[in-house]
Amino acid sequence: MKGTAEELARADEARHLAAIENAIMEANAQELIITVGNHTRTLRERPVTFRCEWCSNQGTEMRLPGPPPRYHTECKQEAQNSIAKGRMKRMREKKTAKLPDGMVPATRQPEDLHQ
Numbered sequence: 001m002k003g004t005a006e007e008l009a010r011a012d013e014a015r016h017l018a019a020i021e022n023a024i025m026e027a028n029a030q031e032l033i034i035t036v037g038n039h040t041r042t043l044r045e046r047p048v049t050f051r052c053e054w055c056s057n058q059g060t061e062m063r064l065p066g067p068p069p070r071y072h073t074e075c076k077q078e079a080q081n082s083i084a085k086g087r088m089k090r091m092r093e094k095k096t097a098k099l100p101d102g103m104v105p106a107t108r109q110p111e112d113l114h115q
Contacts, residue, residue: 028062030045031044032044043064043065044064045063046062046065047063048063050069050070052070052071054071054076
C-alpha cells in the first residue's frame with residue numbers, strides 16, 4: 001500500500017506542476033484580433049502538447065487554434081532539410097532511371113559556366 005500512496009502523491013504533484021505551467025503559459029499568451037466587416041474575432045494562444053515526429057520527445061508550445069505542430073521549434077529546420085535532401089535524391093534517381101542504357105547524366109563543370 002505504501003508504494004501505491006507514494007505513486008499517487010507523485011502523480012498528483014506532477015498534475016499540479018503541469019497545471020501551474022499551463023497557467024503561466026496562458027498568462028503570457030498573445031492574442032490575434034481579426035476584423036471582417038462588422039465581425040471581430042479574437043484568437044488566443046493556448047498550450048498544445050504534442051509528440052515531435054523528428055526526435056520523438058513530447059513537448060508543449062503556445063499555439064493559435066489549428067492543427068498541432070509536427071516538430072519542435074528546434075527540430076523543424078533539421079527535419080525540413082533532411083526531407084528535402086531525400087526528395088532531391090529520389091528525383092535524381094528517377095531522372096537517371098529514364099536515360100537510355102549506357103548514357104550518363106550531363107554534369108556542368110564550373111569552367112563550362114563561363115563560356
